[in-house]
Amino acid sequence: MKLIITKTYEEMSGIAVNILMGLMYQNKRVNLSITAGSTPKEIYRQMIAQVKGKDYFDNVHYYNFDEIPFKGLDREGVTISNLRNDYLTPAGIKEENIHKLTMENYKEFDEMLEKDGGLDAILMGMGADGHFCGNLPKLTKFGNKTYMVPIAEDLKELMVGEVGDIKYVPDSFVTMGPASVFAVKKLILAVNGKHKASIVKKALEGEVTEDVPSSLLRLHPDITIILDEDAASELELV
Amino acid sequence: MKLIITKTYEEMSGIAVNILMGLMYQNKRVNLSITAGSTPKEIYRQMIAQVKGKDYFDNVHYYNFDEIPFKGLDREGVTISNLRNDYLTPAGIKEENIHKLTMENYKEFDEMLEKDGGLDAILMGMGADGHFCGNLPKLTKFGNKTYMVPIAEDLKELMVGEVGDIKYVPDSFVTMGPASVFAVKKLILAVNGKHKASIVKKALEGEVTEDVPSSLLRLHPDITIILDEDAASELELV
Amino acid sequence: MKLIITKTYEEMSGIAVNILMGLMYQNKRVNLSITAGSTPKEIYRQMIAQVKGKDYFDNVHYYNFDEIPFKGLDREGVTISNLRNDYLTPAGIKEENIHKLTMENYKEFDEMLEKDGGLDAILMGMGADGHFCGNLPKLTKFGNKTYMVPIAEDLKELMVGEVGDIKYVPDSFVTMGPASVFAVKKLILAVNGKHKASIVKKALEGEVTEDVPSSLLRLHPDITIILDEDAASELELV
Amino acid sequence: MKLIITKTYEEMSGIAVNILMGLMYQNKRVNLSITAGSTPKEIYRQMIAQVKGKDYFDNVHYYNFDEIPFKGLDREGVTISNLRNDYLTPAGIKEENIHKLTMENYKEFDEMLEKDGGLDAILMGMGADGHFCGNLPKLTKFGNKTYMVPIAEDLKELMVGEVGDIKYVPDSFVTMGPASVFAVKKLILAVNGKHKASIVKKALEGEVTEDVPSSLLRLHPDITIILDEDAASELELV
Incomplete structure (x- = not known):
């Protein structure tokens, strides 16, 4: 770690950009999975400026790591839609370099x-409840x-923000699991x-437990x- | 996996030998941690034949991953003693290439x-209780x-086999932990x-849980x- | 080096076997290019025993690195034919795991x-003239x-051994070049x-020169x- | 390539910065050799802003790859002096992370x-004569x-720019060679x-020859x- x-x-x-982009200048296929959400907005702003119109990045392929479908709508899911808006479309990524995780192919x-x-x-954020990708506590x-995760009734209200209206909240979503x-x-x-x-603090200094899914991540070799000072402010090791 | x-x-x-020895022929320092015990006897028999007297293996260094001291005796611990007997000494490994984990330096x-x-x-076996290295259930x-693991009184009887007599059973031992x-x-x-x-079966197909420490291992990238047919006989995936 | x-x-x-087979036990596609000829006969004998009938090697793919066609015959070339005889067929390698370099696709x-x-x-031998793969002096x-290498008239006699009869000696052959x-x-x-x-001695201790193609190889990171004592007998560094 | x-x-x-810095955020020792000269001025300007005062880069070590001593002066050589001025000192790199190649230790x-x-x-530039590091044509x-390179009398005039005065031009300098x-x-x-x-154009599309030392580099795996459009303007492959 x-x-x-x-x-x-x-x-x-800027640090996340250095790490991701440092991997991209290679003479071989490079596969990246990147997160949607608010945390990476600035990351994508910087990357778009460096990636747009550069055919020397034709070797780089993108994958979403989770997906929430819109119930009853015949359209792409929440995650890939956000990734398109925030990065893939403004960066001019070709459709053949975009690989979607969906309810159908998970x-x-x-x-x-x-x-x-x-x-x-893989570039990930961490939820305030300790989730990473779509791996929720409990x-x-x-x-x-x-795997596919069923959405309990009491969780559905919370997901309105993702899909816009309670009627579009699906009964389940898909995500890469910890083993993936x-x-x-x-x-x-x-x-x-x-x-x-x-x-x-719990994820980095507490027990490794499924109650805080992100606590597992620190074991990866x-x-x-990368934390800003605010996110790191309760750590003892600092 | x-x-x-x-x-x-x-x-x-033979497969374990291929993997370990395939790593050893490099023009750089190679660090290996290898297990004592009965499982690797044949591995070491084959390796000794290929390693003994070969100075092109001067780049290979060895580490034990756990250690049980003999209580009250001024001598090396159980693990390193067994590794010396089973491999290090007959293979003629130089002392400067042997790096000991001890109660003092853990x-x-x-x-x-x-x-x-x-x-x-790292070459490991799995205990019938699901332990790996010195990582015991519970x-x-x-x-x-x-880390250091205290040995409860009711466990001491079980460790007589390791140290030869109840009076030599220590109050604690050391081991590389899962994060290491x-x-x-x-x-x-x-x-x-x-x-x-x-x-x-539990470790490979059951839940990843601290109750079966080896269940974690399948997450490593x-x-x-390597299982013989007997050890694999209860797996469903076969 | x-x-x-x-x-x-x-x-x-045995050492070549350890290195090659050590790479093969992976949970990802592994691509190997291996040499035909007399040097690897024992290597393949050992590998066949370990590979035949083992579906856990379905991830391993094989490529020939040069090819001499039989002039006027509608059959596979010399190299892939020899590889089939010496290893691929007795080891039971599936056709979908065999990838041929030919006069047509080079x-x-x-x-x-x-x-x-x-x-x-890539497993290679060295010719007595310093060639590796089909990279000949001059x-x-x-x-x-x-690339494709034209065969000069005075070389054709030498290639009878490869194809069986002067009438089958082709006008050119193909090989992976040094850059490949x-x-x-x-x-x-x-x-x-x-x-x-x-x-x-020339290849390892002499100048790096196209007159001794193998002299380049020692620069690879x-x-x-692997030399037997006879092959190493003129080296000064020993 | x-x-x-x-x-x-x-x-x-910016691309060179991404590649170099992408490597630096690791939980292990990272060893870099970086060039002095005019080409990397902007690279170092960007890196200094990101490196200065950051103790999470304590794992990064720096090496110069060539050195020209000042004849008759008891001071550090040209290359390390320039690296200190352009990067090491303004970036606040600790002395223990700086490893010098010198006339004494080459x-x-x-x-x-x-x-x-x-x-x-290793970050390198290319000389207008095709040299890389101190590897000169001929x-x-x-x-x-x-190795150590003797400086012929007719070359000494050219090196005044490096050391400031003809009296400080040394009789030889040292450099990492192509094999290094x-x-x-x-x-x-x-x-x-x-x-x-x-x-x-010669280095990338011409023959690989010691007359154009940089022509070798494209063989590295x-x-x-990275070229700007001006430097690439004579390439056919573009």
């Missing part, structure tokens, strides 16, 4: 990744590969903000964890 | 490994790096025998698990 | 290798990727016999050179 | 690198490891400017070559 604590969100973002997703040569890196088994994430060569975990300080 | 099931113990041993052991460039591979925390083992680049787990079939 | 000098041909062969061969993820290792440019070989992750060079001692 | 052609010098520099330098775990990356043997550079895991070659276009 390489732990980096930065003064600012911008510095945190059972074959791990095998597909393996055939494609495996993921070289619903996560460390042994899971890519551990097969990735390099893990990058970026967390910022005071509201994450408490869960960061090649993980870089 | 690469799972290999062999017809015989000899075949299982707090600095992970840092020492890191300074030495990290372990390239006494193991997945988040542990190298996960930092190793390549894990090799070799298990044979019908009496291991039940725990192998580069682990090869 | 890792240099290993062995007492016997059998020991030399221009796309480097790109094909790249798409397949690159070669993980006909080799270090900058060459996979240098893109391979791990190089293994095995040489035995007194008649190779003089060229081994991950090459293991 | 990964070839990247950029519109500007700033873009070229014979042991390759062995020292090997003991330190090898170089993870004076370079591809087989050379780190090829042992590095990752090569980064950055070249900019119209005046380099002709030699870039992991080299990224």
Whole structure:
């Protein structure tokens, strides 16, 4: 575990950019799985400027690591839609370099990744409840590969923000499980903000437990964890 | 996880030899941690024949991953003594290439490994209770790096076999923890025998839980698990 | 450069087997290019015993690195035919795991290798004239990727041994060039016999020059050179 | 060979920064050899901003790859002095992380690198005469490891610019040779400017020959070559 604590969100973002982009200049296929959400907005802003219109990145392929479908709508899911908006479309990534995890293909997703040569890196955030990817407390088994997660009725209200209206909240979603994430060569975990300080402490200094799914991540042999000072403010090791 | 099931113990041993020795022919320092015990006897028999007297292996360094001291005796511990008997001495390994984990240095052991460039591979067995290295059920925390394990009174009787007499059973021993083992680049787990079939099934197909410490190992991004048919006989995936 | 000098041909062969097979037990596609000829006979004898009938090697793919066609005959070339006889057929390798370099596809061969993820290792011998693969003295440019080599009239007599009759000697053959070989992750060079001692000395201790194509090989960042004592007998560094 | 052609010098520099810094965020020792000269000025300007005062880079070590001593002066040589001015001092690199190649230690330098775990990356420029590091046309043997180069009388005038006065021009200098550079895991070659276009064409599309030492570099299995449009303007492959 390489732990980096930065003064600012911008510095945190620049480090993630260096790590991701440093992998991309290779004469071989490079497979990346990257997160949607608010944390990586600045990361993608910097990357778009460097990636757009550069055909020397034709070797780089992108995968989403979870997906929430819109119930009853015939359209792409929440995650890939957000990734398109925030990065893939403005960066001009070709459709053939985009590989979607969906409700339909999740059972074959791990095998597909393996055939494609495996993921070289995954960029993740951490939820305030300790989740990573779609691995939620109480619903996560460390042994899971890519799997489908049923959404309990009392969780549905919370997911309105993702899909826009209660009527679009699906009955389940899909995610790479802990076992799938551990097969990735390099893990990058970026967390910022005071509201994450408490869960960061649990994940990095507490017990490794399925109650705090992110607590497992520090065991991966090649993980870089980038925190801003706010997110790191409750750590004792600092 | 690469799972290999062999017809015989000899075949299982030959595969472990190929993997370990394949790493050793390099123009750089290679760090190995290898297990004592009965499982690797044949592995060491084959390796000794290839290693003894060969100075092109001067780049290979050896580390024990746990240690049980003899209480009240001024001598080396159980693990390193067995490793010397079974491999290090007959293979003619130089003392400067042997690095001991002891009751005295365990707090600095992970840092020492890191300074030495990290372990390239670790060869482990699995106990019938699901332990790996010295990580016992109920006494193991997945988040542990190298640590000291107190030996409860009711466990002492069981350890007479290791030290020869109840009076030599110590109050505690040391072991690389799960977090230390996960930092190793390549894990090799070799298990044979019908009496291991039940725990192998739990470790590979059951939940990842501290109650079965070996269940964690299958999450490592580069682990090869070698079972003979007896040890694999209860697996469903076969 | 890792240099290993062995007492016997059998020991030399066993080392090559360890290195090659050590790479094969992985949970990902492994691409190997292996040599035909007399040097590897014992290597293949040992490997066949370990590979035949083992479906845990379905991830291993094989490529020939040169090819001599039979002029006027509608059949596979010399190299792949020999590889089939000596290893691929007795080892029971599936046709879908065999990838042929031919007179027809050599221009796309480097790109094909790249798409397949690159070669993980290449096992080569050294000719008494210093050639490796089909890179002959005077006909080799270090900058060459996979290319076609015209066979001069005075060379044709020498190639009767390969194809059986002067009428089958072709006008040209194909080979991976030095630039293609240098893109391979791990190089293994095995040489035995007194008649190779003089060229081994030139290749390892003389100038790096296109007149001795093998002299380039020692520059590769991950090459293991295995010599028996006879082949090493003129080296000064020993 | 990964070839990247950029519109500007700033873009070229940003790419080199991404590659170098992407390697630096690791939980292990990272060894870098970096070039002095005018090409990397912007690279170092960007790196200093990210490196200064950051103790999470204590794992990064720096090596110069050539050295020109000042004749008759008791002071550090030209290369390390320039590296201190341009990067090491403003970036606040600790003295214990700086490892000097000198006239005194060059014979042991390759062995020292090997003991330190090898170089993870080397950042180089290319001279208008095709030299890389101190490997000059006519004076370079591809087989050379780190070596001393005598300076002929007619070359001494040219070196006044380096040392300030003809009286300080030494009789020889030292440099990592081609064989030493090829042992590095990752090569980064950055070249900019119209005046380099002709030699870039020779080095990338001409013969691999000791007359153009940089022509060898494209054979390395992991080299990224970054050119601005001016430097790439004579290439046919573009």
